[in-house]
Amino acid sequence: MASSPPMSAARSASVGYRRHHAFRLVVLVILLAVLALLIVQPLGWIVFNSFHDDDTGRWTLRNYAQIFASTSLWAPLFNSLLLATAVAVISTLLGVPLAWLVARTDMPMRGFIRLFTMAAFVTPSFIGALGWILLAAPNSGWLNVGWRALSGADWPLLNIYSMTGTIFVCSIYTVPYTFTLVSSALEEMPVELEDAATTLGSGVLKTMFSVTIPLVMPAVLVGFILSFIQGMTLFGVPAFLLTPSGTLVVTTKLAEFYQLFPPALYMSAAYCMPLIAITGMLFYARRRILGRRQFTTVGGKGRAGRKIRLKGWRLVALVFALFVPVTAVVLPYVAIVLVSLSRAWGLGPVPSNLTLHWYRWAIFENAETQRAIVNSLVYAGIAASFCMVIGILVAYIVERKLLRGAGLLAALVTIPIIIPGIVLSVGFFSAYTRQPLNLYGTAMLIIAAFVATFLPIAYSQAGSILKGISPDLERAARSVGASEARTFASITAPLMRGGLVAGWLLVFIPIMRELSVAIFLVSPRTNVMTTLIYNYKDGGNYEAVCAASALLLFATLIVVLLARFVTEGAAYRRRNAASLGAAP
Amino acid sequence: MSDIDIRQLSKSYGAYQALKSIDLHIPDGALLALLGPSGCGKSTTLQLLAGFDTPSGGEIRAGGELISSPQRVVPPERRGISLVFQNYAVWPHKTVAENVAFGLKLRKLPRAELDARLSKALEAVRLTPLRERYPFELSGGQQQRVALARALAVEPRILLLDEPLSNLDAHLREEMRFEIRRVHDELGITTVYVTHDQGEALVTADEVAVMKGGIVQQLGSPEDIFERPSNAFVASFIGSNNEIPGRREAPGQLRIGDTLLHAEDRSGLPGIGTKAVLCIRPSRVRLGEAGGDANMLNGVVRRSAYLGEYRDVLIEIAANTNVRAFVSPHIRPQPGEPVRVHLPPEHCQIFAVPDDAPAS
Numbered sequence: 001m002a003s004s005p006p007m008s009a010a011r012s013a014s015v016g017y018r019r020h021h022a023f024r025l026v027v028l029v030i031l032l033a034v035l036a037l038l039i040v041q042p043l044g045w046i047v048f049n050s051f052h053d054d055d056t057g058r059w060t061l062r063n064y065a066q067i068f069a070s071t072s073l074w075a076p077l078f079n080s081l082l083l084a085t086a087v088a089v090i091s092t093l094l095g096v097p098l099a100w101l102v103a104r105t106d107m108p109m110r111g112f113i114r115l116f117t118m119a120a121f122v123t124p125s126f127i128g129a130l131g132w133i134l135l136a137a138p139n140s141g142w143l144n145v146g147w148r149a150l151s152g153a154d155w156p157l158l159n160i161y162s163m164t165g166t167i168f169v170c171s172i173y174t175v176p177y178t179f180t181l182v183s184s185a186l187e188e189m190p191v192e193l194e195d196a197a198t199t200l201g202s203g204v205l206k207t208m209f210s211v212t213i214p215l216v217m218p219a220v221l222v223g224f225i226l227s228f229i230q231g232m233t234l235f236g237v238p239a240f241l242l243t244p245s246g247t248l249v250v251t252t253k254l255a256e257f258y259q260l261f262p263p264a265l266y267m268s269a270a271y272c273m274p275l276i277a278i279t280g281m282l283f284y285a286r287r288r289i290l291g292r293r294q295f296t297t298v299g300g301k302g303r304a305g306r307k308i309r310l311k312g313w314r315l316v317a318l319v320f321a322l323f324v325p326v327t328a329v330v331l332p333y334v335a336i337v338l339v340s341l342s343r344a345w346g347l348g349p350v351p352s353n354l355t356l357h358w359y360r361w362a363i364f365e366n367a368e369t370q371r372a373i374v375n376s377l378v379y380a381g382i383a384a385s386f387c388m389v390i391g392i393l394v395a396y397i398v399e400r401k402l403l404r405g406a407g408l409l410a411a412l413v414t415i416p417i418i419i420p421g422i423v424l425s426v427g428f429f430s431a432y433t434r435q436p437l438n439l440y441g442t443a444m445l446i447i448a449a450f451v452a453t454f455l456p457i458a459y460s461q462a463g464s465i466l467k468g469i470s471p472d473l474e475r476a477a478r479s480v481g482a483s484e485a486r487t488f489a490s491i492t493a494p495l496m497r498g499g500l501v502a503g504w505l506l507v508f509i510p511i512m513r514e515l516s517v518a519i520f521l522v523s524p525r526t527n528v529m530t531t532l533i534y535n536y537k538d539g540g541n542y543e544a545v546c547a548a549s550a551l552l553l554f555a556t557l558i559v560v561l562l563a564r565f566v567t568e569g570a571a572y573r574r575r576n577a578a579s580l581g582a583a584p
Numbered sequence: 585m586s587d588i589d590i591r592q593l594s595k596s597y598g599a600y601q602a603l604k605s606i607d608l609h610i611p612d613g614a615l616l617a618l619l620g621p622s623g624c625g626k627s628t629t630l631q632l633l634a635g636f637d638t639p640s641g642g643e644i645r646a647g648g649e650l651i652s653s654p655q656r657v658v659p660p661e662r663r664g665i666s667l668v669f670q671n672y673a674v675w676p677h678k679t680v681a682e683n684v685a686f687g688l689k690l691r692k693l694p695r696a697e698l699d700a701r702l703s704k705a706l707e708a709v710r711l712t713p714l715r716e717r718y719p720f721e722l723s724g725g726q727q728q729r730v731a732l733a734r735a736l737a738v739e740p741r742i743l744l745l746d747e748p749l750s751n752l753d754a755h756l757r758e759e760m761r762f763e764i765r766r767v768h769d770e771l772g773i774t775t776v777y778v779t780h781d782q783g784e785a786l787v788t789a790d791e792v793a794v795m796k797g798g799i800v801q802q803l804g805s806p807e808d809i810f811e812r813p814s815n816a817f818v819a820s821f822i823g824s825n826n827e828i829p830g831r832r833e834a835p836g837q838l839r840i841g842d843t844l845l846h847a848e849d850r851s852g853l854p855g856i857g858t859k860a861v862l863c864i865r866p867s868r869v870r871l872g873e874a875g876g877d878a879n880m881l882n883g884v885v886r887r888s889a890y891l892g893e894y895r896d897v898l899i900e901i902a903a904n905t906n907v908r909a910f911v912s913p914h915i916r917p918q919p920g921e922p923v924r925v926h927l928p929p930e931h932c933q934i935f936a937v938p939d940d941a942p943a944s
Contacts, residue, residue: 470673473675475673476669477675479661479667481662482661486690
């Protein structure tokens with residue numbers, strides 16, 4: 001009968017079908033190419049180089065053999081393990097009780113402590129180390145000067161240029177990781193779980209040990225692992241505090257290879273491997289812990305305000321809880337700001353010594369700092385945007401299971417999480433400072449390295465935004481006639497908008513304060529704030545370094561406040577969407 | 585408008601067979617309910633119809649045109665099939681009018697026609713006064729009607745409804761059943777309605793397909809399904825039911841304890857002496873009446889519950905064998921009291937023992 005209209009409809013549909021698949025294929029190929037350049041290529045070169053001899057350029061296993069044979073290569077590994085273990089233990093011992101006090105008790109000033117712990121989170125730790133040099137350098141550190149004046153002793157109370165000093169500084173800036181993980185686990189735990197124990201006659205302490213602590217144990221373990229990784233991979237703090245006394249850790253030893261002439265490229269590649277192996281293993285352990293037992297138990301509703309009463313212990317608890325805010329934020333910030341406002345910091349903070357000279361110098365007079373400020377903002381802006389675009393595309397493909405290769409894409413964008421920044425720096429240097437892609441000294445190289453480093457954050461951000469948008473909202477658009485691309489533009493993108501801005505800022509902030517990834521890649525023309533501060537510090541002009549650091553801290557804090565503002569807006573919108581049954 | 589022809593459609597997810605070769609024909613303009621417990625394959629069927637998934641075998645034709653087969657799936661936006669979701673999926677960033685007009689805008693209609701069709705769709709679901717509202721300002725029932733108007737505005741040839749009422753409260757649900765039927769009668773669009781609620785299926789549908797384990801157990805009119813179920817599963821899934829196990833002595837005769845019961849034999853079992861079940865609705869069981877000699881049993885009242893419109897009585901007729909009876913509320917049997925139970929043969933049906941083993 002009417003056989004021709006259906007036939008033609010079928011044919012046009014099949015054309016659309018093919019076009020639609022061609023589009024998907026193009027997107028996939030572009031994504032794979034970009035990820036190959038950003039991730040596979042740099043890591044591939046590390047592996048390739050590690051099996052080559054620096055002198056002859058031939059295939060060899062000698063680099064690996066040397067790591068085991070030579071004490072000068074063994075010692076930094078040992079030091080790193082010592083540092084990481086100590087950092088993990090100390091930040092767990094500080095962070096877990098801190099989280100419990102803030103989340104569960106009636107300790108005073110909880111809001112203040114939470115805010116300042118978060119401030120420690122966004123403070124680049126190498127700037128913290130700088131602050132502590134001002135405070136506790138053996139001769140000129142203010143605390144030691146004060147100590148000598150008060151006690152009349154001729155020896156310093158504190159020596160920050162030591163393993164102990166390094167452990168201390170790394171730990172106070174790592175506590176926020178443990179704190180955040182454990183306090184959110186405590187807050188998300190339904191209050192009924194504890195109430196159930198209480199109604200069965202269990203006392204406060206008994207409930208804490210038999211219900212609360214086992215339930216947050218995965219968060220504690222994950223916090224321990226992340227702290228350990230921090231201790232292994234931090235570069236700035238040991239470079240500032242340990243290198244002057246000649247003690248090296250893995251990251252600073254890697255930097256040393258690059259200071260040789262010619263740089264020991266191939267040896268450094270092999271030396272990256274133990275670091276990657278350890279972080280890889282630890283992330284695997286973290287995954288296992290999180291996979292086996294979800295500590296974010298069901299029902300994330302806000303807890304009723306039933307707090308454990310500390311009674312006479314409130315002040316003791318407060319003194320303990322103030323330790324991290326004071327040592328990680330108040331003291332170093334005060335020191336840095338005061339020095340940045342001084343003509344010469346040796347003269348001490350007296351009115352005649354105060355000046356805005358160094359800020360004027362950094363912003364208006366000195367071309368290097370001007371360029372670094374602009375570079376930091378521009379590179380971070382571009383890198384964060386690229387990160388989010390790739391993150392969204394991959395998350396969309398994975399969440400909506402659009403392509404068969406989705407798992408591979410997800411694995412690729414997640415790999416950098418196990419690669420310490422300094423190793424990625426080595427990788428990008430190896431891959432892109434040779435023909436045919438010699439990008440050394442270009443902005444592109446640094447931006448690409450930033451993108452690769454922060455892809456995992458961008459991807460997980462985009463993923464969590466997409467999880468909040470029910471696929472049915474998209475299917476509804478498809479079923480009334482919208483193509484995949486049109487659906488993304490008209491439905492998905494507008495619904496993601498609030499979350500995207502917040503996600504962008506959450507990538508932008510860590511890029512602004514990132515030092516180790518950029519360290520081998522910058523040239524005088526492409527210096528960013530962090531690398532400039534790192535280089536100036538060697539010059540010993542502390543007033544200028546502090547002014548630049550204060551500017552970086554100030555810029556970061558503004559962006560953080562902005563992020564908070566936007567995130568809360570997005571959370572509000574998500575609640576609205578959830579109340580519509582949009583979120584599953 | 586068009587009919588739907590589903591032939592030998594199957595879908596597997598790895599080793600799990602969600603659909604095992606189903607055949608269904610839905611005539612042009614009909615309303616078919618796909619009814620079954622969760623995991624029965626009804627939602628899989630709907631996803632395949634909408635074009636969100638690729639079948640593992642078989643094909644779907646709409647109006648004669650092949651729209652789904654393992655080789656080729658026409659994308660959802662090119663099928664002319666609208667879908668209404670369980671969670672409404674009303675876009676929170678668009679007003680009621682914008683939600684409904686979205687599909688029309690995609691078709692680049694002239695302004696006047698777009699407005700006319702938008703108004704008609706809003707009118708059909710009685711949402712005209714709320715057209716400028718945002719979804720979060722609407723109740724669940726109103727959001728569901730936005731979803732319906734949005735699906736209807738594009739004048740689809742087929743409308744799919746995926747458990748559209750399950751998120752509404754009981755009162756509204758009852759009202760919306762009739763609303764959906766009314767809209768269907770006005771527009772006459774071929775409609776597939778997926779639900780696990782037998783009440784919804786019986787009220788709204790011309791035909792009901794009862795599914796279980798990826799197989800269509802029975803396809804028939806609501807009366808057929810209720811009065812003449814094709815097996816014990818269908819009998820128990822639709823409405824309340826007694827399943828009394830016994831031994832089939834002869835066609836139409838089932839022995840329970842030392843009583844021989846007469847019933848319509850729908851078991852299709854070959855031999856005699858095999859295990860079988862006798863099904864009867866509790867509302868058809870009579871108590872304490874002399875209904876002749878046939879199918880009379882002695883029992884003891886175990887439980888009696890007053891439900892206002894009727895009384896729900898549980899009677900033990902043999903060891904581990906109970907019968908439920910819905911009787912007039914003025915009859916007041918007491919627990920422990922002996923009672924005569926009458927199972928009228930015209931309401932009794934014999935079926936094979938239901939296969940409750942997990943589908944393999």
